[in-house]
Amino acid sequence: MDSWRRSPLFFWIIGLPPVGWLAIFFLLPLSLIWLISFGEKQGIVDVALTWTLDNYARAMESIYLEILLKSIVMAVAITVICLVVAFPVALLISFAPRRVKPWLLLLIVLPFWTNLLIRTYALIAVLRVRGYINFSLEWLWTQANAALSFAGLGQYQLLGARFEPLELLYNNFAVAFGLVYVFLPFMVLPLYAALERLDRSMIEASLDLGAGQVRTFFSVVVPMAASGIVSGVIITFIPALGSFLQPELLGGTDSQLIANVIERQFKSANDWPFGAALSFILMYLTFFALALRSLLAKGKSAMEAA
Amino acid sequence: MQNDKPILSISGVTKRFGASVTAVDDVSLDIREGEFFALLGPSGCGKTTLLRMIAGFEVPSEGAILLEGADISATPPNRRPINMVFQSYAVFPHMSVFDNVAYGLKVAGTPRGEIRAKVEEALSLVKLDGFAARKPDQLSGGQRQRVALARALVKRPKILLLDEPLSALDAKLREAMQLELTRLQKSVGITFIIVTHDQGEALSMADRIAVMEAGRVRQVAEPEVLYSRPNCRFVADFIGKINLFMARVVRAEGDLLHLESDALGHVDLPCPEAMAHPAPGSQITLAVRPENFRLGGEAGADDLHIPGRITDHAYFGGHSSLFVEDKAGNSITVSVQNGPSMLSEADKCDSLHIFCSKKDVLILPE
Ligand SMILES: Nc1ncnc2c1ncn2[C@@H]1O[C@H](COP(=O)(O)OP(=O)(O)OP(=O)(O)O)[C@@H](O)[C@H]1O
Ligand SMILES: [Mg+2]
Numbered sequence: 001m002d003s004w005r006r007s008p009l010f011f012w013i014i015g016l017p018p019v020g021w022l023a024i025f026f027l028l029p030l031s032l033i034w035l036i037s038f039g040e041k042q043g044i045v046d047v048a049l050t051w052t053l054d055n056y057a058r059a060m061e062s063i064y065l066e067i068l069l070k071s072i073v074m075a076v077a078i079t080v081i082c083l084v085v086a087f088p089v090a091l092l093i094s095f096a097p098r099r100v101k102p103w104l105l106l107l108i109v110l111p112f113w114t115n116l117l118i119r120t121y122a123l124i125a126v127l128r129v130r131g132y133i134n135f136s137l138e139w140l141w142t143q144a145n146a147a148l149s150f151a152g153l154g155q156y157q158l159l160g161a162r163f164e165p166l167e168l169l170y171n172n173f174a175v176a177f178g179l180v181y182v183f184l185p186f187m188v189l190p191l192y193a194a195l196e197r198l199d200r201s202m203i204e205a206s207l208d209l210g211a212g213q214v215r216t217f218f219s220v221v222v223p224m225a226a227s228g229i230v231s232g233v234i235i236t237f238i239p240a241l242g243s244f245l246q247p248e249l250l251g252g253t254d255s256q257l258i259a260n261v262i263e264r265q266f267k268s269a270n271d272w273p274f275g276a277a278l279s280f281i282l283m284y285l286t287f288f289a290l291a292l293r294s295l296l297a298k299g300k301s302a303m304e305a306a
Numbered sequence: 307m308q309n310d311k312p313i314l315s316i317s318g319v320t321k322r323f324g325a326s327v328t329a330v331d332d333v334s335l336d337i338r339e340g341e342f343f344a345l346l347g348p349s350g351c352g353k354t355t356l357l358r359m360i361a362g363f364e365v366p367s368e369g370a371i372l373l374e375g376a377d378i379s380a381t382p383p384n385r386r387p388i389n390m391v392f393q394s395y396a397v398f399p400h401m402s403v404f405d406n407v408a409y410g411l412k413v414a415g416t417p418r419g420e421i422r423a424k425v426e427e428a429l430s431l432v433k434l435d436g437f438a439a440r441k442p443d444q445l446s447g448g449q450r451q452r453v454a455l456a457r458a459l460v461k462r463p464k465i466l467l468l469d470e471p472l473s474a475l476d477a478k479l480r481e482a483m484q485l486e487l488t489r490l491q492k493s494v495g496i497t498f499i500i501v502t503h504d505q506g507e508a509l510s511m512a513d514r515i516a517v518m519e520a521g522r523v524r525q526v527a528e529p530e531v532l533y534s535r536p537n538c539r540f541v542a543d544f545i546g547k548i549n550l551f552m553a554r555v556v557r558a559e560g561d562l563l564h565l566e567s568d569a570l571g572h573v574d575l576p577c578p579e580a581m582a583h584p585a586p587g588s589q590i591t592l593a594v595r596p597e598n599f600r601l602g603g604e605a606g607a608d609d610l611h612i613p614g615r616i617t618d619h620a621y622f623g624g625h626s627s628l629f630v631e632d633k634a635g636n637s638i639t640v641s642v643q644n645g646p647s648m649l650s651e652a653d654k655c656d657s658l659h660i661f662c663s664k665k666d667v668l669i670l671p672e
Contacts, residue, residue: 201396202398204396205457206409207382207383208362208383208458209389209457210413210414210461211413224398224400
């Protein structure tokens with residue numbers, strides 16, 4: 001170990017390629033975008049770096065702030081829904097018999113093997129007016145009606161004259177549905193990892209001391225899975241805040257999120273400087289959320305130490 | 307504190323895992339109120355499984371567990387007035403020592419004011435006063451175990467279960483804790499059931515011991531009885547050190563058995579009460595503790611004597627073990643107190659006689 005540290009050449013050799021990679025393909029483009037965000041559009045493709053703050057000022061207009069706020073609310077909602085849905089799933093997998101565990105994990109990971117675009121289009125087939133959910137509902141409606149007729153109540157039309165399909169697509173519900181669907185595995189996996197590490201005798205100790213299942217879940221299982229909850233929340237919230245495919249494909253006219261606005265600047269609106277400014281505001285927001293989290297964590301441990 | 311009324315009756319309890327594993331096999335035990343009871347046996351003999359059934363984490367496949375006469379076999383663990391100290395201690399890492407000990411009281415809805423007093427009392431019982439605000443990761447292994455102990459004791463259970471509580475401690479601390487646990491048990495008067503695979507631990511702490519082998523209880527007795535009158539070869543071999551000799555029954559004269567053994571020669575011994583009289587010609591096992599042999603000196607009228615030679619010895623401080631080979635090639639372990647000249651003298655003897663009194667020879671049914 002120590003002799004490794006004393007041989008700097010070795011470290012240069014293994015360290016240089018990844019550092020170079022990061023510098024060229026991550027830091028450099030990011031810096032470019034940062035510079036562009038202080039520029040002005042000139043002609044069709046050129047941007048002049050004038051150190052103007054106009055792009056940022058424009059981003060503060062209420063129409064953009066509203067979309068930003070909506071994106072944040074949406075991302076928070078997605079994260080909360082994912083957490084609530086994923087926790088029981090992760091718990092179930094970690095308590096499943098050893099033989100079926102890998103298969104359950106495979107089921108969770110399986111969607112990763114399919115292209116996101118295809119999965120999102122598949123959702124359209126499920127949610128649309130003539131989609132599988134509405135087909136199922138219609139079938140249920142027909143069966144229920146038949147049962148009613150059989151019971152001699154047919155003429156009252158208790159369930160309506162005809163089946164009314166639900167409007168499930170091209171609205172905020174569809175966007176939320178699509179996002180939860182995509183991010184669920186990102187929440188399940190870190191939660192599962194945390195629950196897998198949890199010593200079963202902790203749960204037994206809680207039961208042994210007289211706590212019921214519910215009390216044990218909230219007083220022992222959830223706090224001890226805290227690290228998994230935090231990583232799950234972070235890796236769900238950040239991409240959810242920047243999501244753009246689902247609002248594009250599943251959303252209606254009022255379902256635009258901040259990433260759709262950014263995309264439009266770089267493409268149809270051809271306003272790179274403004275798009276760059278919006279991107280950086282989104283990034284600053286993410287940094288702020290992460291900083292807040294580590295500050296809270298530090299404050300908590302400081303309070304406990306005191 | 308102790309009386310003969312059973313607080314816990316285990317009757318005909320069997321636990322199977324799947325079709326092939328029988329972890330506990332038809333065990334019946336009565337545990338008396340206020341006693342310090344040990345379940346002793348080699349690894350994998352079903353001690354933990356039995357303890358977990360008493361705690362309520364496993365349901366017996368057959369049989370019943372009665373607490374003060376009431377069947378609790380199907381009662382969930384959180385409704386049993388029985389608490390457990392886990393082998394891994396299972397102290398909640400996200401709670402302070404105080405909150406750990408208070409947990410069981412809070413769950414039971416004890417008023418706040420009472421909780422503080424009770425927790426402090428429990429902490430001082432295990433000598434952890436002043437540790438209330440610490441987090442478990444700021445404690446040593448021994449201290450964490452005390453937290454687990456306080457957390458269980460504060461509930462004032464009818465029975466306290468301890469699964470190998472000392473196995474993770476170093477030898478010095480383990481000895482100190484053995485003493486402390488017995489002291490604690492006498493002072494709180496709660497029935498303790500401890501699981502251990504360390505016979506020394508069981509002998510020094512328990513009022514009574516159940517020796518288990520492969521899911522079955524082989525003998526239940528006080529430590530002295532277990533040591534001096536083991537009822538089978540397994541118990542004799544498991545508790546302490548013992549020399550075993552095969553013998554053939556020549557004939558039985560009333561209660562007296564005439565035996566022939568190639569190591570001990572011809573021996574007449576009374577048949578033990580618990581044993582059916584063996585048929586002439588059948589094989590039985592004789593056993594002698596190493597400390598019941600004497601080296602040299604004069605043979606008494608009733609003594610057996612075995613000629614042999616010393617092949618090896620091991621020094622243990624207070625005593626030494628000598629390994630004697632008899633004429634037939636059997637190796638016999640003899641334990642001697644170390645006097646100033648003992649070893650050097652014994653070392654010199656190339657051939658010697660070892661003696662043992664007839665009453666120290668045990669007959670073990672197979
Ligand atoms: N949940 C289980 N499923 C299947 N087999 C089990 C289970 N629990 C225990 N066993 C088996 O039952 C037997 C007894 O196990 P147990 O844990 O009671 O032994 P033990 O006496 O406590 O041993 P140790 O001293 O090693 O702790 C072992 O053979 C073990 O493999
Ligand atoms: Mg065990």
